[in-house]
Amino acid sequence: MSNPALTFEKDASDALPLHVLGPEGLADWTEGAGPVARAWFEASSFKAGAGQTLVVPGADGRPEQAIVGLGPEDRRAQHRFSVAAARDALPAGAWRIATPLEPGARDEAALGWLLAGYRFDRYAAAPAPQATLVAPDGCDAARIEAIAAGEALTRDLINTPAWEMGPADLAAAATDLAAEFGADSRVIEGPALAEGFPLIQAVGQAAPEDRAPRLIDLNWGETGPRVTLVGKGVCFDTGGLNLKPGASMGLMKKDMGGAAAVLGLARMIMATGLNLRLRVLIPAVENAVSGSAFRPGDILTSRKGLTVEVNNTDAEGRLVLADALALASESETDMIVSMATLTGAARVAVGPDLAPFYTGEDRFAETLAAAGDKVRDPLWRMPFWAPYETMIEPGIADLDNAPKGGFAGSITAALFLRRFVARPETYTHFDIYGWNPNAAPARPKGGAGQGARALFDALSGLS
Incomplete structure (x- = not known):
């Protein structure tokens, strides 16, 4: 997969300089600028605000250089990816960063530039030519390009309407990714799914035959730590018989955001050749409404043997993940990570920008938090709060998929999932949103990867 907008400019011969400055650097820049550039700057309203961009012409009136602001230091x-805001403001052509930057700021500028080049144009006219960037000196261009390509895959999968991104389509996307990097893949469906994965089957059985449920299983790598990624692949969520209101259903094409995130992360891992033994498990379903839909009050038996009382068919994500986590625990693994657009409670707690995560391993939590800061993929640790375990125990069955009361919804969902993991100390769970409600530099409105870049950075330290 090669999208020119997501790669660096290879020809630096005609690249124009792009200066990256905060307000404190403007005096030095103007002192060294020629008379035409200085006059242009003085006639402008440029204050080096975050993402503010000024194209500076030469004596012939053509663009000669540009400045992009970082905003006041304090x-x-x-702001994230302030430099990326320049990409849409600059005329098409090659540019190079002319300001010495610290490694972290340099890599952020490089990655942000590529992420800002993403366009979801499957249903629209081809985008206009964009400004391109020469990879800044010192950055690992191939690695940054691989990260951008992984994020673009995640965005594409989420942004695609559910009509063309059902369980079979999601399975095809995973199979294509496996083929691209020489990974093994299989798709479990039909009688084998019904027999071995009863919760996945129950959630998806109301959908028509061409959108039947399935489990995707991808394996790659022969050496290194064993890492299993599990992604929620609910390709559309009506809420089932506990039908969502229309306003809540409008964004439910993104309910497979966890699956999209782990596939994007898998692409980063395989493209950069991390020394890992990677497994990706995706329960792919559509939570539909029909006469065969599972019902509130049903008690279902999971792959692990634990019984679950269904008190809300709209709490289906944890059901399909439960069977996939049980399968993940049946093989030797050093780490299991689940990613899911799981609860509205997480959004109420931290909003759309932060990705809350749960882990019982303090050292890994510290590594993840540091990685999130480093790669500008913000995370927030939440607790596996053991006293709330009783909230997911209904008495009539082993577990309750939707505890009453409305308190601690993200925590109780995480505790529910942890019950299906054989070694809880190896388990990490992300409750992501998978969507940018408003456009920001390098983050267009629409599908978004969350947590994947931080995980990739953390896993790079393990390989």
Whole structure:
């Protein structure tokens, strides 16, 4: 997969300089600028605000250089990928960063530039030519390109309407990814799924035959730590018989955001050749409404043998993940990570920008948090709060998929999932949103990867 907008410019011969400055650097820049550039700057309203861009012409009136602002130093933590804002403001052509940057700021600028080149144009006219960037000196261009390609895959999968991204389509996308990197893949469906994965079957059985449920199983790598990624692949969620209101159903094409995130992460891992033994498991279903839909009050028996009382058919994500986590635990693994657009409670707690995660391993939590800061993929640790275990125990069955009361919804969902993992100390869970409600530099409105870049950075330290 090669998208020119997601790669660096290879020909630096005609690249124009792009200066990256905060307000404190403007005086030095103007002092060294020629008279035409200085006059242009003085006639402008440029203050080096975060993402503010000024194209500076030469004596012939053509663009000669440009400046992009970082904003005041004491407010930069409020902004990510400020340099990326220049991409849409600059005229098409090659550019190079002319300002020495610290490694972290340099890599952020390089990655942000590529992410800003993403366009979901499957149903629209081809985008206009964009400005391109020469890879800054010192950055690992191939690695950054691989990260951008993985994020683009995640965005594409989420942005595709459910009509063309059902369980079979999601399985095809995973199979294509496996083929691209020489991974093994299989898809379990039909009687084998019904027999071996009863919760996945129950959630998906109301859908028509061409959108029947399935389990995707991808394996890659022969050496290194064993890492299993499990992604929620609910390709559309009506809520089932506990039908969602229309306003809540509008974004449910993104309910496979966990699956999209783990596939994007898998692409990063395989493209960069991390020394890992990777497994990706995706329960792919559509939570539909028909006469065969599972019902509130049903008690289902999971692959692990635990029984689950269904008190809300709209809490289906944890059901399909439960069977996949049980399968993941049946093989030797050093780490299991689940990613899912699981609860509205997580959004109420931290909003759409932060990805809450749960882990019982303090050292890994610290590694993840540091990685999130480093790669500008913000995370927030949440607790596996053991006293809440009783909230997911209904008495009539082993577990309750939707505890009453409305408290701690993200925590109780995480505790529910942990019950299906054989070694809880190896388990990490992400409750992501998978969507940017508003456009921001390098983050267009629409599907979004969350947690994957931080995980990739953390896993790079293991390989």
